[in-house]
Amino acid sequence: MSESHTPPSGSARLNTGVAHNARVWNYWIGGKDNYEVDQQVGEHVAGMFPIIRDIARADRDFLGRAVSFLAGERGVRQFLDIGTGLPTADNTHEIAQRIAPDSRIVYVDNDPIVLVHARTLLTGTQDGVTAYIDADVHDPDAILERAAGTLDFTEPVAVMMLGILNFVLDTAKARDIAHRVMAAVPSGSYLVLTHPTFDDALGGAGQIPAMKFWNENATPPITARSGADIAEFFDGLELLEPGMVSCGQWRAAPGAAVLVPQYGAVAVKP
Numbered sequence: 001m002s003e004s005h006t007p008p009s010g011s012a013r014l015n016t017g018v019a020h021n022a023r024v025w026n027y028w029i030g031g032k033d034n035y036e037v038d039q040q041v042g043e044h045v046a047g048m049f050p051i052i053r054d055i056a057r058a059d060r061d062f063l064g065r066a067v068s069f070l071a072g073e074r075g076v077r078q079f080l081d082i083g084t085g086l087p088t089a090d091n092t093h094e095i096a097q098r099i100a101p102d103s104r105i106v107y108v109d110n111d112p113i114v115l116v117h118a119r120t121l122l123t124g125t126q127d128g129v130t131a132y133i134d135a136d137v138h139d140p141d142a143i144l145e146r147a148a149g150t151l152d153f154t155e156p157v158a159v160m161m162l163g164i165l166n167f168v169l170d171t172a173k174a175r176d177i178a179h180r181v182m183a184a185v186p187s188g189s190y191l192v193l194t195h196p197t198f199d200d201a202l203g204g205a206g207q208i209p210a211m212k213f214w215n216e217n218a219t220p221p222i223t224a225r226s227g228a229d230i231a232e233f234f235d236g237l238e239l240l241e242p243g244m245v246s247c248g249q250w251r252a253a254p255g256a257a258v259l260v261p262q263y264g265a266v267a268v269k270p
Contacts, residue, residue, distance in 0.1 A: 019219070021215060022109065025085055028053045029056045031171060049206045051260060062250055067079070071096040076096075078151050079157070080160065081165030083109060083160075084107040084118060085163075093130045101128055104151055105128070107130075107133070109136075124194040129150055131149075132135065133146045137161075137167070138173075153184060157186075158190040159189065160192045164210065165195055165233065167220050168169050169248055179235065190266055191267045193234075193263075194247045195233075202260065211224060219262070239266075246263035248260045250266075
């Protein structure tokens with residue numbers, strides 16, 4: 001296992017005795033901000049479901065392609081990134097502000113380690129704005145209220161929800177969260193979303209026992225969903241080409257596409 005850095009502490013919410021998603025995900029993509037317990041759980045899950053590292057990398061690469069597309073081709077200058085995860089190379093603000101230095105980005109997460117890292121590392125350009133708010137995806141109204149201090153909700157916003165609604169176990173609640181956030185942003189805004197699936201077409205059946213082990217040994221609990229359930233998050237929106245596909249295939253360069261059991265899509269609000 002790789003050597004880990006000691007993540008910053010100081011929050012009552014920080015529990016270093018139980019594996020946590022942000023740190024395990026960091027481990028899977030080769031990061032150093034994780035504890036031994038995160039490495040142990042990460043290795044066990046990878047043993048049960050070896051493609052998990054490919055999923056982690058594909059999800060991260062999808063983020064890069066989606067932000068580049070929206071900032072470059074669609075002219076989006078505002079991003080609301082819900083479920084930030086630990087900062088790594090090419091975060092949302094870095095990609096967007098390379099293309100448009102005046103881009104405004106609000107990161108949202110409720111993990112104490114993410115909070116410390118984000119405030120230290122997620123600094124943007126002089127012309128743009130990069131902000132971080134400590135809030136929970138289960139409380140979209142609080143997210144929107146606080147994000148309005150940085151973002152102009154009369155102008156289009158790209159709402160990033162990558163690998164976050166899978167931690168909202170009730171599907172109706174997850175659907176309501178997506179719909180409430182998109183109801184608050186104007187026409188011309190976008191929903192960028194990834195979500196794990198157990199659909200056989202994407203090779204997702206192996207996720208079920210791995211997620212069962214995760215839910216017994218780590219936090220927060222997670223669920224996969226069918227493509228039909230995930231598609232409902234985009235109700236009222238127009239999916240952009242190529243639609244809802246494996247995130248490793250979404251607008252991937254020729255020869256670089258990978259099939260992973262994680263749907264990805266970008267949709268625009270009419």
